[in-house]
Amino acid sequence: MASLATPTLKNPSSLSLSSKPRLPSALSAAFPNTLHFPPSHPQRRRFLIITASASSSSSNKPTVLVAEKLGEAGLELLKQFANVDCSYNLSPEELCTKISLCDALIVRSGTKVNREVFESSGGRLKVVGRAGVGIDNVDLSAATEHGCLVVNAPTANTVAAAEHGIALLAAMARNVAQADASVKSGKWQRNKYVGVSLVGKTLAVLGFGKVGSEVARRAKGLGMHVIAHDPYAPADRARAIGVELVSFDEAIATADFISLHMPLTPATNKMLNDETFAKMKKGVRIVNVARGGVIDEEALVRALDDGIVAQAALDVFSEEPPKPDSKLVQHERVTVTPHLGASTVEAQEGVAIEIAEAVVGALKGELAATAVNAPMVPSEVLTELKPYVELAEKLGRLAVQLVAGGSGVKNVKVSYATTRAPDDFDTRLLRAMITKGVIEPISSVFVNLVNADFTAKQRGLRITEERVLLDGSPESPLESIQVQIANVESKFASAMSETGEIRVEGRVKDGIPHLTKVGSFEVDVSLEGSIILCRQVDQPGMIGTVGSILGEENVNVSFMSVGRVAPRKHAVMAIGVDDQPSKESLKRIGEVPAIEEFVFLKL
Numbered sequence: 001m002a003s004l005a006t007p008t009l010k011n012p013s014s015l016s017l018s019s020k021p022r023l024p025s026a027l028s029a030a031f032p033n034t035l036h037f038p039p040s041h042p043q044r045r046r047f048l049i050i051t052a053s054a055s056s057s058s059s060n061k062p063t064v065l066v067a068e069k070l071g072e073a074g075l076e077l078l079k080q081f082a083n084v085d086c087s088y089n090l091s092p093e094e095l096c097t098k099i100s101l102c103d104a105l106i107v108r109s110g111t112k113v114n115r116e117v118f119e120s121s122g123g124r125l126k127v128v129g130r131a132g133v134g135i136d137n138v139d140l141s142a143a144t145e146h147g148c149l150v151v152n153a154p155t156a157n158t159v160a161a162a163e164h165g166i167a168l169l170a171a172m173a174r175n176v177a178q179a180d181a182s183v184k185s186g187k188w189q190r191n192k193y194v195g196v197s198l199v200g201k202t203l204a205v206l207g208f209g210k211v212g213s214e215v216a217r218r219a220k221g222l223g224m225h226v227i228a229h230d231p232y233a234p235a236d237r238a239r240a241i242g243v244e245l246v247s248f249d250e251a252i253a254t255a256d257f258i259s260l261h262m263p264l265t266p267a268t269n270k271m272l273n274d275e276t277f278a279k280m281k282k283g284v285r286i287v288n289v290a291r292g293g294v295i296d297e298e299a300l301v302r303a304l305d306d307g308i309v310a311q312a313a314l315d316v317f318s319e320e321p322p323k324p325d326s327k328l329v330q331h332e333r334v335t336v337t338p339h340l341g342a343s344t345v346e347a348q349e350g351v352a353i354e355i356a357e358a359v360v361g362a363l364k365g366e367l368a369a370t371a372v373n374a375p376m377v378p379s380e381v382l383t384e385l386k387p388y389v390e391l392a393e394k395l396g397r398l399a400v401q402l403v404a405g406g407s408g409v410k411n412v413k414v415s416y417a418t419t420r421a422p423d424d425f426d427t428r429l430l431r432a433m434i435t436k437g438v439i440e441p442i443s444s445v446f447v448n449l450v451n452a453d454f455t456a457k458q459r460g461l462r463i464t465e466e467r468v469l470l471d472g473s474p475e476s477p478l479e480s481i482q483v484q485i486a487n488v489e490s491k492f493a494s495a496m497s498e499t500g501e502i503r504v505e506g507r508v509k510d511g512i513p514h515l516t517k518v519g520s521f522e523v524d525v526s527l528e529g530s531i532i533l534c535r536q537v538d539q540p541g542m543i544g545t546v547g548s549i550l551g552e553e554n555v556n557v558s559f560m561s562v563g564r565v566a567p568r569k570h571a572v573m574a575i576g577v578d579d580q581p582s583k584e585s586l587k588r589i590g591e592v593p594a595i596e597e598f599v600f601l602k603l
């Protein structure tokens with residue numbers, strides 16, 4: 001074939017790739033150390049995640065902006081690692097100005113971390129820590145697009161919120177707040193404030209997650225009949241507490257009391273509205289310690305006035321603080337608190353520690369306890385996947401460098417050959433690293449686990465994955481990874497598979513990633529340093545010829561491997577080199593008569 005006789009890549013200058021600095025290896029950048037949480041921590045989930053790392057040397061400490069009040073213990077933890085700037089009550093403009101000087105931002109529910117904040121950060125902001133559960137005040141899409149990790153503190157305030165829900169439930173049923181105000185104004189109205197009993201009444205818990213299930217448990221203790229609606233809650237968790245999971249319509253139609261515990265999302269926004277209030281039992285009582293936005297507040301006022309809703313107790317509002325003249329807040333049968341669900345001494349101490357640990361871990365580039373906008377990988381799984389993560393990135397790098405200039409990379413197909421069942425093998429980390437490998441050599445974008453999928457999508461890069469299920473014992477997670485780039489031409493024609501895609505395949509041997517296939521040629525070269533691939537007529541002396549060209553320039557050859565179709569026919573030689581050969585040496589390799597094409601690839 002003419003294209004084979006004329007090497008497609010004889011000009012070494014065209015081999016140069018992105019000149020932006022590279023970290024020594026993806027893995028060391030991603031996981032330089034491992035931060036361990038105390039094993040005794042009761043609800044500690046140990047997850048690892050890739051983020052950009054920030055230096056913690058005293059001269060170059062990262063800066064953490066704490067924009068809302070955080071418990072002392074958390075601040076102390078942060079100060080051991082970072083410069084901590086506690087600036088409360090910043091205006092949106094002040095926040096945007098300050099953020100360009102910060103590596104991390106910690107907020108509670110009172111600060112809107114919108115797109116403008118990420119844009120103003122100029123790429124410096126690496127992590128946003130939400131000291132609490134709800135992340136509806138953080139623009140997750142913008143964070144992801146900017147490669148900024150968002151972590152929260154999902155467990156430390158659960159009990160506090162549940163206790164506040166129960167406090168509001170009981171206070172509402174017995175008119176505690178109204179009666180208190182009445183007595184303090186000099187009145188003694190015993191007949192006016194006759195309440196209703198809780199025992200034997202049906203409570204519908206909407207959102208049966210951490211807080212919802214703790215509320216249910218406590219309400220059972222008060223003798224209530226508890227039902228719950230949550231499309232995603234496991235039935236066995238409900239059964240274990242003695243709660244029946246029912247449909248939304250059944251929950252709202254049968255309940256005497258409704259307690260809300262779902263997150264605010266587009267799906268839950270104004271979930272209680274004119275239509276749903278109309279389906280409720282007349283005289284229903286509603287507690288909301290979740291988010292104000294899950295109720296259409298104007299519809300609630302109408303339902304109160306129409307007698308559908310007898311009472312409501314609200315800790316949260318669609319706008320916080322609500323307007324002082326809000327009809328809802330001023331309503332005689334509504335009890336309100338200023339978003340106090342998480343505000344106990346104990347919860348705030350726990351939340352502060354939980355978020356400080358997560359933020360410090362993320363800044364170290366190693367570990368975040370609770371990532372919201374990135375896949376989380378249990379530490380034991382990560383340890384096992386480490387060499388495969390490196391293999392994945394390097395295969396991506398190799399494959400994209402084989403694409404001929406001018407052919408846009410749009411379709412990448414990844415095959416994982418594994419003995420593991422799909423639910424025992426999470427590929428998100430590997431996919432992110434392949435994406436990183438494919439994108440970084442051809443752009444100036446920094447790709448990490450947070451923004452990999454977004455960046456791929458934005459560039460119109462479609463990554464499809466398939467698993468090839470192998471028989472055998474599932475001791476190691478993966479047998480091999482194959483990366484194919486479709487609908488492109490290659491600058492190294494031998495890298496094309498029989499079906500017309502650029503194809504590279506690798507596996508891990510003794511913990512080291514190896515390239516094992518290029519196109520349809522079997523090779524075996526460890527993926528360290530860089531690689532020269534040559535297609536040649538299979539004949540004696542080729543290894544020596546190329547080896548001595550490199551040797552003359554003192555380029556150390558780490559590995560050589562020849563894969564051939566048949567003896568004395570065509571072969572592909574893969575040569576691992578520790579250093580980059582000069583243009584002159586590469587030119588000389590290309591001029592060896594038996595060499596039909598060659599390519600130099602940086603790992």
Ligand SMILES: NC(=O)c1ccc[n+]([C@@H]2O[C@H](COP(=O)([O-])OP(=O)(O)OC[C@H]3O[C@@H](n4cnc5c(N)ncnc54)[C@H](O)[C@@H]3O)[C@@H](O)[C@H]2O)c1
Nearest residue numbers: 134161207208209210211230232261262263289290341342
């Ligand atoms: N008032 C406060 O100070 C305070 C304190 C803590 C938590 N919260 C809020 O309470 C809510 C629950 O917190 P959590 O820690 O239990 O969260 P969680 O994630 O553990 O539970 C939320 C549950 O809601 C369910 N859900 C999602 N969509 C739903 C839908 N359409 N219908 C019914 N259920 C749905 C989820 O499946 C999940 O089980 C959040 O909104 C959180 O922000 C408020």
Ligand SMILES: O=C(O)[C@H](O)COP(=O)(O)O
Nearest residue numbers: 108109131132133134342
């Ligand atoms: O979502 C939460 O964790 C609660 O609403 C608490 O919010 P806060 O941290 O502003 O008290």
